[in-house]
Amino acid sequence: MTENLVHPTAIVDPGAHIEANVRIWHWSHVCATARIGENSSLGQNVYIGNRVFIGKNVRIQNNVSVYDCVTLEDNVFCGPSVVFTNVINPRSEIPRKHEFKETIVKKGATLGANCTIVCGVLIAEYAFVGAGAVVTKNVKPYSLIAGVPAKQIGWMSRYGQKIPLPLIGTGKWRCDQLDETYTLVDDYLVLS
Numbered sequence: 001m002t003e004n005l006v007h008p009t010a011i012v013d014p015g016a017h018i019e020a021n022v023r024i025w026h027w028s029h030v031c032a033t034a035r036i037g038e039n040s041s042l043g044q045n046v047y048i049g050n051r052v053f054i055g056k057n058v059r060i061q062n063n064v065s066v067y068d069c070v071t072l073e074d075n076v077f078c079g080p081s082v083v084f085t086n087v088i089n090p091r092s093e094i095p096r097k098h099e100f101k102e103t104i105v106k107k108g109a110t111l112g113a114n115c116t117i118v119c120g121v122l123i124a125e126y127a128f129v130g131a132g133a134v135v136t137k138n139v140k141p142y143s144l145i146a147g148v149p150a151k152q153i154g155w156m157s158r159y160g161q162k163i164p165l166p167l168i169g170t171g172k173w174r175c176d177q178l179d180e181t182y183t184l185v186d187d188y189l190v191l192s
Contacts (some may be wrong), residue, residue, distance in 0.1 A: 018050075019056070037074065039123035051100075055107070069100045071121070076105050079131065086119045106141075108158060116152075142182065142189040152183040155189050157182065163189075 004018055005139050010028045010083040012018065019038035024030065037056035041047065047065040055074035060066070060140040064078050067086040072078070086100045101120035105111065112131035123129065123139045128155075130146030141143055144154040144162060155163040159177040167173060171184045172192075 021096045025062075042079070061113070067169075068097075069102045071102070071104045072107060073107040073109075074110045079111055079115070081114045082111045083116040084119070085117070088119060109139075110156075110160070124159050126156065128160070141190055155182070158191070 004160055005020065005023045005025060006012055009026045012024065012030045013032035015032035016030045017035045019036065021039045022036050023041040025042060026044040028042050028044065030147050031050040032047045033050040034048045034052045036054045037058065039056055040054055040058040042060050045063045046060050047064060049068040049101045051068035052066050052175060057071050057074055058076045060078045061080040063081045065084065067084050067103045069086050070084050073151055084103060087096045088101065090096060091131045103117060103119050105123045107123040108126040110128045110134065111117065112129055114131055115129045115133045115135065119135045121135055121138050123135065123140040126142050127139045128144045129135055129150065133146050133150040134148045135147040136149045144156045145152050145154045154165055155167065157175040158180065159175050161175060161177065163173045163182060167184045170180055174181045181192050182189050
């Protein structure tokens with residue numbers, strides 16, 4: 001079994017479930033009931049809350065706080081300074097921990113640097129959120145979204161290639177890198 005690498009400045013609270021070959025870098029904090037899958041990496045100054053599930057092979061770059069009720073499935077990439085929220089209407093004087101909303105980032109999704117994920121959304125498989133985007137609603141599989149608020153501007157392959165447009169009706173596109181074909185069906189891109 002491969003050892004985990006935990007930098008001496010990092011804090012991992014007793015009880016945190018961390019699988020094999022996880023790297024936790026400088027000044028990071030993993031809370032007691034967090035779960036982190038094998039081969040994942042937490043950059044510098046990363047915070048992982050108690051009610052957080054992180055799948056296998058997840059990459060979280062520097063300065064990201066993953067708060068309670070966030071799930072990052074296998075192979076998710078979080079760019080530097082990605083922001084997650086967990087309550088819609090925070091007020092300092094009003095406790096709202098009972099109002100936390102669940103946020104799910106499905107397998108293979110990419111969250112670009114400095115994007116903000118407003119709580120309660122589902123970011124589907126292999127979606128690609130552009131740097132600086134503010135995500136306020138659910139994101140379709142393989143979609144490329146950008147802007148404030150984020151809007152879909154295209155499609156991305158599982159390999160990470162932008163799919164040339166237009167793909168209208170029942171359009172198809174083939175990824176040469178992975179030998180996969182994508183088909184547009186009812187405004188959803190599916191791997192066929």
